[in-house]
Amino acid sequence: METLDKSPIRGRPREFCAEEALVAALRVFWTKGYEGASMSDLTEAMGITRPSLYAAFGNKESLFKKALDLYERDKLAYVGAALEAPTARGVAERLLRGALDMQTTGSDPKGCLGVISSTACGSEAECIRVEVVARRASSDAALLRRFERAKAEGDFPDHIDPAGLVSYLSAVIQGLCLQAGNGASTEALESLVKTTLGLWPGR
């Protein structure tokens, strides 16, 4: 759709790197949430002026979705990788440890962008909420397929319901992110993960 550039660049080239600016924007959204991040916050962190932002990213909602894409690609890569673990327990362990690592190491903001953005706020953010919820639903669907395969492969006792296990594991991880965003200590989060893994059924 946007591949045909017969004359590659025309006019004055922009003076900033859109990718770097998007990284900065992601950090702001991650810290303050969609509505809490004002355009002034964003332009300041991105080091560009307001019209430049609108020219490069459309509007606030469009900018957020691009930041969300970046977030899923860079920060949530461990989720896709976790599904390739050989057993359901391995999947759960990789998901939990991945979330734990993200919340306890590195200089990224605490909490999960998805969790922050999926809690209801003003009506203008409603479309953001449905977007985030939809993405999570697709992620949960992939996890469900993986657990159904695991069940067929005998990873669980018979009485275990894969769908229940998906919402269960999702809930634990969401709770972990929430607690991390609210200032929980590293030890508390580690013992949360340890406890969860200690209770995990099957192999």
Next chain:
Amino acid sequence: METLDKSPIRGRPREFCAEEALVAALRVFWTKGYEGASMSDLTEAMGITRPSLYAAFGNKESLFKKALDLYERDKLAYVGAALEAPTARGVAERLLRGALDMQTTGSDPKGCLGVISSTACGSEAECIRVEVVARRASSDAALLRRFERAKAEGDFPDHIDPAGLVSYLSAVIQGLCLQAGNGASTEALESLVKTTLGLWPGR
């Protein structure tokens, strides 16, 4: 502090019931969050004018805290009652079922006011966040005391860490509220609870 009323009522009495108005305000905060609820939303739902609101409740932050008190008293009564269950499993079951009932029955808004309000938003809501987080911390502390007693009474296998179990159970319930707020079906939430109870250690 405000008990000494030698001359009981003076001047024109107010024309609305403060308690009913607070119930309406709680509902608005519960649905839209602290920042998402505008003063216009609140006054409309409460059926009073803006100056009446300020005269009766101070300001928005003060109104929210009063609504939060009401919420804990009326909607979170099951939490205190749950701690009186005879075993740790009973405590967990009552907490989970209480949360599930609240999210699936009745006409109240979905999601948990505490969870909604503890996710970071604008800087003006930061004091609200710390308030909510502090209340949750005290609730978790009570749960920890209960689980330590339970451990002394032999409700758990030896390898179980009560503190880890507290953050674990909190996470599950927070995740449940989050999913409920995001439109999860009743069956999904029920299977979440069922799965959690199926994995619960000890008695």
Next chain:
DNA sequence: GACCTTACGTATCGAGCGGTATGGAAACCC
């Protein structure tokens, strides 16, 4: 050089926010 296209910087838009000043109306006291 002239010309075209695009980005930048300033200054601003209309709307909505939380919070109030002000004047009149309603109930109590004496």
Next chain:
DNA sequence: GGGTTTCCATACCGCTCGATACGTAAGGTC
């Protein structure tokens, strides 16, 4: 009924929000 106290209603405050108009600067093409 006068005086006092409090409540209600309208209209408004300063401020910030997301989003833009407009003039200027910078690079590429010919």
